[in-house]
Amino acid sequence: xxxxxxxxxxxxxxxxxxxxxxxxxxxxxxxxxxxxxxxxxxxxxxxxxxxxxxxxxxxxxxxxxxxxxxxxxxxxxxxxxxxxxxxxxxxxxxxxxxxxxxxxxxxxxxxxxxxxxxxxxxxxxxxxxxxxxxxxxxxxxxxxxxxxxxxxxxxxxxxxxxxxxxxxxxxxxxxxxxxxxxxxxxxxxxxxxxxxxxxxxxxxxxxxxxxxxxxxxxxxxxxxxxxxxxxxxxxxxxxxxxxxxxxxxxxxxxxxxxxxxxxxxxxxxxxxxxxxxxxxxxxxxxxxxxxxxxxxxxxxxxxxxxxxxxxxxxxxxxxxxxxxxxxxxxxxxxxxxxxxxxxxxxxxxxxxxxxxxxxxxxxxxxxxxxxxxxxxxxxxxxxxxxxxxxxxxxxxxxxxxxxxxxxxxxxxxxxxxxxxxxxxxxxxxxxxxxxxxxxxxxxxxxxxxxxxxxxxxxxxxxxxx
Amino acid sequence: xxxxxxxxxxxxxxxxxxxxxxxxxxxxxxxxxxxxxxxxxxxxxxxxxxxxxxxxxxxxxxxxxxxxxxxxxxxxxxxxxxxxxxxxxxxxxxxxxxxxxxxxxxxxxxxxxxxxxxxxxxxxxxxxxxxxxxxxxxxxxxxxxxxxxxxxxxxxxxxxxxxxxxxxxxxxxxxxxxxxxxxxxxxxxxxxxxxxxxxxxxxxxxxxxxxxxxxxxxxxxxxxxxxxxxxxxxxxxxxxxxxxxxxxxxxxxxxxxxxxxxxxxxxxxxxxxxxxxxxxxxxxxxxxxxxxxxxxxxxxxxxxxxxxxxxxxxxxxxxxxxxxxxxxxxxxxxxxxxxxxxxxxxxxxxxxxxxxxxxxxxxxxxxxxxxxxxxxxxxxxxxxxxxxxxxxxxxxxxxxxxxxxxxxxxxxxxxxxxxxxxxxxxxxxxxxxxxxxxxxxxxxxxxxxxxxxxxxxxxxxxxxxxxxxxxxxxxxxxxxxxxxxxxxxxxxxxxxxxxxxxxxxxxxxxxx
Numbered sequence: 001x002x003x004x005x006x007x008x009x010x011x012x013x014x015x016x017x018x019x020x021x022x023x024x025x026x027x028x029x030x031x032x033x034x035x036x037x038x039x040x041x042x043x044x045x046x047x048x049x050x051x052x053x054x055x056x057x058x059x060x061x062x063x064x065x066x067x068x069x070x071x072x073x074x075x076x077x078x079x080x081x082x083x084x085x086x087x088x089x090x091x092x093x094x095x096x097x098x099x100x101x102x103x104x105x106x107x108x109x110x111x112x113x114x115x116x117x118x119x120x121x122x123x124x125x126x127x128x129x130x131x132x133x134x135x136x137x138x139x140x141x142x143x144x145x146x147x148x149x150x151x152x153x154x155x156x157x158x159x160x161x162x163x164x165x166x167x168x169x170x171x172x173x174x175x176x177x178x179x180x181x182x183x184x185x186x187x188x189x190x191x192x193x194x195x196x197x198x199x200x201x202x203x204x205x206x207x208x209x210x211x212x213x214x215x216x217x218x219x220x221x222x223x224x225x226x227x228x229x230x231x232x233x234x235x236x237x238x239x240x241x242x243x244x245x246x247x248x249x250x251x252x253x254x255x256x257x258x259x260x261x262x263x264x265x266x267x268x269x270x271x272x273x274x275x276x277x278x279x280x281x282x283x284x285x286x287x288x289x290x291x292x293x294x295x296x297x298x299x300x301x302x303x304x305x306x307x308x309x310x311x312x313x314x315x316x317x318x319x320x321x322x323x324x325x326x327x328x329x330x331x332x333x334x335x336x337x338x339x340x341x342x343x344x345x346x347x348x349x350x351x352x353x354x355x356x357x358x359x360x361x362x363x364x365x366x367x368x369x370x371x372x373x374x375x376x377x378x379x380x381x382x383x384x385x386x387x388x389x390x391x392x393x394x395x396x397x398x399x400x401x402x403x404x405x406x407x408x409x410x411x412x413x414x415x416x417x418x419x420x421x422x423x424x425x426x427x428x429x430x431x432x433x434x435x436x437x438x439x440x441x442x443x444x445x446x447x448x449x450x451x452x453x454x455x456x457x458x459x460x461x462x463x464x465x
Numbered sequence: 466x467x468x469x470x471x472x473x474x475x476x477x478x479x480x481x482x483x484x485x486x487x488x489x490x491x492x493x494x495x496x497x498x499x500x501x502x503x504x505x506x507x508x509x510x511x512x513x514x515x516x517x518x519x520x521x522x523x524x525x526x527x528x529x530x531x532x533x534x535x536x537x538x539x540x541x542x543x544x545x546x547x548x549x550x551x552x553x554x555x556x557x558x559x560x561x562x563x564x565x566x567x568x569x570x571x572x573x574x575x576x577x578x579x580x581x582x583x584x585x586x587x588x589x590x591x592x593x594x595x596x597x598x599x600x601x602x603x604x605x606x607x608x609x610x611x612x613x614x615x616x617x618x619x620x621x622x623x624x625x626x627x628x629x630x631x632x633x634x635x636x637x638x639x640x641x642x643x644x645x646x647x648x649x650x651x652x653x654x655x656x657x658x659x660x661x662x663x664x665x666x667x668x669x670x671x672x673x674x675x676x677x678x679x680x681x682x683x684x685x686x687x688x689x690x691x692x693x694x695x696x697x698x699x700x701x702x703x704x705x706x707x708x709x710x711x712x713x714x715x716x717x718x719x720x721x722x723x724x725x726x727x728x729x730x731x732x733x734x735x736x737x738x739x740x741x742x743x744x745x746x747x748x749x750x751x752x753x754x755x756x757x758x759x760x761x762x763x764x765x766x767x768x769x770x771x772x773x774x775x776x777x778x779x780x781x782x783x784x785x786x787x788x789x790x791x792x793x794x795x796x797x798x799x800x801x802x803x804x805x806x807x808x809x810x811x812x813x814x815x816x817x818x819x820x821x822x823x824x825x826x827x828x829x830x831x832x833x834x835x836x837x838x839x840x841x842x843x844x845x846x847x848x849x850x851x852x853x854x855x856x857x858x859x860x861x862x863x864x865x866x867x868x869x870x871x872x873x874x875x876x877x878x879x880x881x882x883x884x885x886x887x888x889x890x891x892x893x894x895x896x897x898x899x900x901x902x903x904x905x906x907x908x909x910x911x912x913x914x915x916x917x918x919x920x921x922x923x924x925x926x927x928x929x930x931x932x933x934x935x936x937x938x939x940x941x942x943x944x945x946x947x948x949x950x951x952x953x954x955x956x957x958x959x960x961x962x963x964x965x966x967x968x969x970x971x972x973x974x975x976x977x
Contacts, residue, residue, distance in 0.1 A: 312547050340544045340946055352679045352822045379820075403865065425865040449865030452791075 010135060017131055021124045027099065028116060035224035036238055037106040046101025053098065053161065055090040059083055060126065060154050064147060067139050081133060088130050091123040106238075109226075111164050111219025118157030125150040167214050193293075200230065200293045203303055204286050207279045208233075211268050230293040245291040248284045257283070313420055314344035315396045318372045325369055332362045339374060346374030346396060351381050360386045370394045379425070380404040388414040399423035403449070409435025416442055427451040543674045544946025549977065550871035550909030551678070553671070553945060554815045554826045556854060559652060560699050560833030563880035563895045564903040565924040566607045566843055569639050570620035573922045574606035574882065578890075582883045586925050591646055595836060595885060596896045602883035604923070605893035608840045617914040624847040627855035634858060634867075636911040636975050640918025640927040643878050643899045643934050648699045648834070651877035651899065654934050656705045658963045665709035665954075667938060668825040670963045671945060672715040673708075674952045679822035681780035683718035683773060688814055688828045691722045691806040693849065696832030696842055706827065710956040714766040714773075717827065720814070722806030726785050730778055741778075745771055784817060798856040801849070809853035816860050819870050833876055836885050837894035858907055867908040871944045875904030882923045901927045904937070910944025912977045935969035943971040 037043070063084050070077030098119055102112055129150055132143045162170065193201040208216075208227045215222040216237075225237030236242045242253040256267040257275050268274065275283075285301045318325065325347070329336040333354035339345035349366065351358045358381040366373070370393045378387070379401040388411035391400065397418050402425060409431035415421060422444045426436070432454045439445055450456050565571050582602045596602075611620045615632035628635075645651035650660035657664040665673070668685035677684040687706045692698050706717030720726040732741055749768050756764040785805075787794075794813065795802060801809035808830045815826045830850055835842050854874065861867040879902025880895035887893075901920045907913065919929040932940075939949040942963065949969060953960040 340547045341542045342546065345547045350678060350822075353681065401865075423865070423868060427864050447865065447868055449863070451863045451865070 013134065014131060017127050021127060024095070024120050024123060027120070028113075031099070031103055033102055033108045033112065033116070035106050035108040035221055037223070038104050040104075042100040042104025046097055046099075046104045049094060049097040049101045050165065052090070053094045053158075056087050056094050056122075056126075057154065057158060059087040059090055060150065063087065063129075064151065067144075067147070070139070077138065084126070084130055084133065088123070088126045091119075091126050095119050095123050106223055107220055108224065109217070109219050109221035111160060111168070112221070115157060115160040115164060118153065118160055122150065122153050122157050125153055164220055168219060194230070195294045197296055198292070198294050199286060199296060199298055199301075199303075200291075203282055205230075207275065207283065211272070211275060215269070234291070243287055243291050246288060248287040251287050254280075254284055254287060312339075312345050312374075313396065313398075315346040315372045315374065317343070318347075318369070319343055321369070321372075325372075328366065328369070332365060333357055334362070334366075336366075336369065336373070346398075347372050348375040348377065349373050350377050351379075352377065355380060356382045359383055360390070363387055364390050367393055371396055373397065374420075375399040375401075377401045378405060383407065385410040385412075388412055391415065392417050394418065397421050401425045402429060403427040405429055407431065412436065413438045415439065418442075419444065421445055423447040425449040426453060426455075429453055431455050541674060541952070543676075543952070545948040545951055546946055548910070548944065548946025549869070550944045550946075551869045552819055552822075552824050552826075553871040553873065553941065554819060554828070554857070555667070556812075556850075556857075556872065556874045557827055557829045558833050558850070558874065558876040559701055559829055559831045560648070560697065560835070561651075561876045561878045561880055561897055561902065562833045562846075563835060563839065563843070564639070564901065564920075565880075565882055566609060566839065566895075567622050567625060567847075568620075568637060568903040568905070569901075569920055569924045570611045570622075571607070571882070571920075571922060571924050572611075574604060577604045578606050579603045579888055582923060582925065586921065586923050588926075590900060593646055593897050596881070596883075599885070602881075603888045604882055605839075605884040605888050605895070608843075608891075608893075615914065617916070619914075619916060624843060625851050627851045631855055631858050631907075633914040634862070634907050635905045636907060636913060637903065637905045637916040638918055638932050638937070638972075638975070639901070639903050639916060639920055640929065640931045641875065641879075641902050641904045641934070641937055642927055642931055643902075645878070646897050646899045648877060648897075651897075652699075652701070652705060655875075655877050655937075657707075657709065658935060658938060658965045662704045662707075663709055664961070665711045665715065665963070666706055666717070667941065667963060668706055668717050668827055669708040669711050669715040670942075670952060671825045671947075673711050673954075674947055675824060675945065677822075678824055679780075681776045682784065682818070682821055682823050683777070684824040685715065685717045686818055686823050686826050687717040687719040688811040688826065689719060689722050689806075690808040690811050690828065690830045693832055693845065696846065697834040697836060698831040699834050701829050701831065710961070711954060712762055712766045714769050717825075720781075720785075722811075726805075727774075727777065727781055730774065730781060732778070738778075741775065745775055780821075784821060785814070787813070787817075794860075797860060799852045802853065802856075807853075808849050809856070812853040812857040813860075816857055816864075816866070819861065819866050820864070835880065835895055838892060839895055840892045861908065869909045871909045871911065871941065872907045873904070873941065874906070876902065878902050879924075882925055898925070900925060906941075906944075906975070910977060911940075911975050915975075917972065917975055930972075930974070932972055933969075935964040935967060936972050939964050939969040940972045940975055943976065 063080055066076045066080035066083060070080060099116070101107070102116060125146070129143065129146055132141065132146055133139075136143060159171075193205070195201060212227050214220065216225045216227040218226070218228055223237040223239070225242060226232040226235075234241065234243060236252075239252060241251075243251045248254050253267075256265055257280060259266040261274050266274075282298075282301060282303065285298045289295070289298050325336050335350045335353070336347045337350060339348055347369065354362070358378070360383055363378070363383060367390055370390075373394055374396050375398060376391070376394060380403070383402070383405050385407050387402075387407070391397065392414035395418065398420050400415070400421060400423065404427070407426070407429050409426075409429075412431070412435050415424070416438055421442060424439070424445060424447070427449045428451065430453065431450065436448070436450070436455055439448065565574070580603065582604055587602070607622065609623045611622055612629070613619065614621050614629040617633055619632040619635075619637065621629040621632060643651055643654055645654050645660050653662055654660045656666040668687075672684040675684075685706070689701065703716075703719070706719065708714070708716035718727075721728065725731065732738070748771060752764050752768050752771075755761075756768075790813070798809050798813050801807045802813050804810060808828070811828045811830075815828055818826045832842070832846055835846075858867065858872060861870055861872070879898040879900075881898045883896075885894035885896040901924060917930055918927060918932055920926065921928050942949045942952065949962060949964045949971070953962045955961070959966075
């Protein structure tokens with residue numbers, strides 16, 4: 001038996017529904033989310049929102065299941081209507097609690113308002129579903145489409161809410177890289193700073209980013225304070241400026257992060273881990289020394305550079321040539337070994353076992369694999385100056401050992417064609433200052449060794465520019 | 466005829482199964498039997514496979530290559546990532562150098578002369594039997610002055626004038642600490658990651674993981690420095706360069722400090738190289754048959770070791786022939802370097818090995834165990850080691866080798882700030898101290914000119930950035946392109962690794 005309401009009753013219901021919807025839409029304009037905290041009871045009740053909010057999610061998701069299953073077992077269609085009504089009630093409850101949470105604890109920000117409008121729209125959507133189903137008396141007309149829209153809206157609103165509590169990168173952080181690229185998330189835009197080299201950009205902002213921005217960022221703005229840009233940070237929140245340059249003891253920000261951790265006003269709040277003592281020291285020193293967004297270093301603060309592995313330039317894929325490579329190498333009495341498990345890191349040409357048996361001809365025989373060889377150890381082989389012509393084709397060469405060979409430097413200029421060459425060892429050869437003069441134009445060549453050559457004593461390790 | 470139940474007629478007699486023992490035991494025995502039978506057969510099958518691959522290799526190269534049933538270095542596909550260092554030289558200061566007399570400057574100690582170290586500092590630290598009975602623990606300030614050197618302004622004892630010149634090349638770790646307080650467990654822990662003998666050492670892991678760079682020399686070589694009988698020398702044994710459960714071809718090969726560098730390496734009179742080759746071929750054939758029968762991978766290790774020895778017959782004389790070293794070498798390393806077996810000679814040898822592609826060289830210098838007479842012994846030890854160590858770093862640097870060679874300097878633990886035995890204004894002794902000691906690294910992969918970690922004003926406890934042995938070793942492996950958590954070997958049901966079961970981490974602030 002289908003429930004179908006007809007006659008004047010339905011008109012009344014429609015009218016009431018329009019009124020409720022109108023009130024819901026009006027709510028944010030009457031009680032504006034102004035970033036100020038309000039009554040404690042509101043916060044107390046509001047904190048049940050994250051619990052209650054799962055009720056409408058579960059119930060709404062159950063509705064399409066019941067509607068579909070109802071095709072086989074008609075009794076379930078009746079249950080669908082019942083569950084849909086429950087959804088509406090739970091939506092209203094969750095919405096009320098959510099609003100109390102945001103209003104009571106002074107939440108504001110783009111993310112909060114998106115979630116709020118999502119919640120309101122969802123509630124109205126569920127209400128519309130109930131009405132349409134009551135009017136049409138079953139799964140007819142545009143009810144299925146309306147329900148589909150409600151489900152999409154549900155997913156979006158729930159995601160907004162999740163991003164508020166966990167941060168907006170939570171869901172995609174461990175997404176496998178290929179999928180990230182597929183979804184266009186591969187290149188996460190680095191934050192643009194006016195002064196990217198400043199102490200603020202390199203050391204202070206990352207602390208805020210890791211600890212504060214979840215509640216004081218674009219998505220959520222507690223206490224009217226946003227810390228996601230320098231200007232907004234300095235503008236402060238509803239209690240005024242939080243940073244007073246030169247006066248750390250009067251800066252609210254520093255006061256809050258150095259309170260006892262069980263203090264009501266301690267930041268970061270809600271049991272999040274406190275800042276490290278080192279980070280507090282940096283913030284204090286930064287404020288004391290003017291809280292500038294430009295200065296690059298602070299007196300008395302020595303920040304160890306965070307360890308960052310320089311990505312190596314990659315060579316093209318040679319995995320199909322592996323057999324050929326090892327055969328050719330074996331024939332020449334040398335080895336061509338991968339730099340690492342990552343084949344893109346390239347190959348090392350190792351000639352130590354061949355020694356003097358390895359010469360210009362053998363080197364020329366390897367030229368097919370030249371673009372994959374990043375390091376050529378030709379020390380103590382019998383290569384001569386004619387090797388440079390061949391080496392010019394080793395386009396990805398990073399390190400070249402020629403120590404103890406008979407090269408004199410004629411033709412050395414060819415090496416200037418190798419943009420990545422950073423290490424060149426000519427120790428124990430006959431190269432002269434004049435022969436190596438052209439190398440000065442190579443800006444990547446940081447390590448040049450001329451020990452025991454006519455070009456000594458310029459045996460230098462050039463510092464990186 | 467009725468047989469006695471315990472009579473052992475192998476064909477018809479009763480088996481274990483007939484004995485009046487618990488059923489569980491019988492089941493276990495049955496299982497063991499099956500497994501033994503299976504392994505016996507499997508060994509033969511593997512043996513055939515190995516022989517097939519051996520003969521295959523021989524057709525192409527005319528050389529024997531050992532094939533083993535255990536994971537080969539090739540199958541590990543190491544390094545895990547592009548390494549900064551290709552090889553390493555470990556200068557091991559056996560005995561435990563006193564950190565507060567050399568590198569860990571503690572200016573406040575002078576005022577505390579002969580005062581007792583506070584109990585709050587000493588805490589519950591275990592003592593050795595040598596000082597446990599002492600009534601007092603009087604603080605012994607260092608006898609030597611310290612000065613600042615280099616751009617980094619690092620404090621360094623007057624005992625190390627040469628090391629002082631290269632402070633800007635060093636990565637000093639003042640917060641290394643260990644759990645062992647006696648030599649054997651401590652030196653074992655440093656080398657193998659475990660206080661008990663039987664685990665492979667760092668060098669063996671490196672040989673296993675990274676393989677050889679020069680087929681004619683061992684991948685891992687150990688140089689023992691001559692003893693100075695005046696010093697308090699602690700024994701070092703081949704357990705420290707053992708390959709543990711890894712194939713024995715990854716164990717360190719030691720060069721002797723006197724006489725022939727490798728015993729019986731040169732052919733006896735009347736045996737020429739052809740005869741030697743024929744003999745080896747015959748022996749290898751017999752070994753191969755044995756392998757075929759028993760399938761023990763150690764047989765293959767034996768074959769490869771014979772072959773290595775054969776190649777070393779030409780490569781080692783070339784390696785140890787220093788007649789072509791120019792005068793500048795001797796000026797740099799000092800006069801001691803001319804005498805085989807000295808620490809200076811070994812430092813020079815380490816450089817020659819690095820040039821020739823030896824992956825890992827460990828130089829042992831004993832005598833740092835200064836329980837008494839510190840002011841008498843320490844100057845001798847420093848005189849023996851300071852200049853050669855400096856010479857090695859400088860030499861590697863000028864030849865362009867330091868960029869991809871990691872040099873490590875350190876002992877197995879530190880020494881106490883309080884005096885062992887009597888304290889006089891002129892002399893004192895120092896006991897073992899595990900809670901902190903100073904080590905340094907230089908070269909490929911580490912950041913030069915920094916000091917990592919801090920100790921308290923007594924050089925007793927680490928107060929900042931502790932580096933336990935496992936983290937120290939994890940960092941060394943990292944410099945060589947190895948993820949310490951991934952270089953493992955299954956043994957006794959555990960994925961064994963150098964850093965042990967306690968989670969270890971790479972000390973990233975040491976890295977370049």
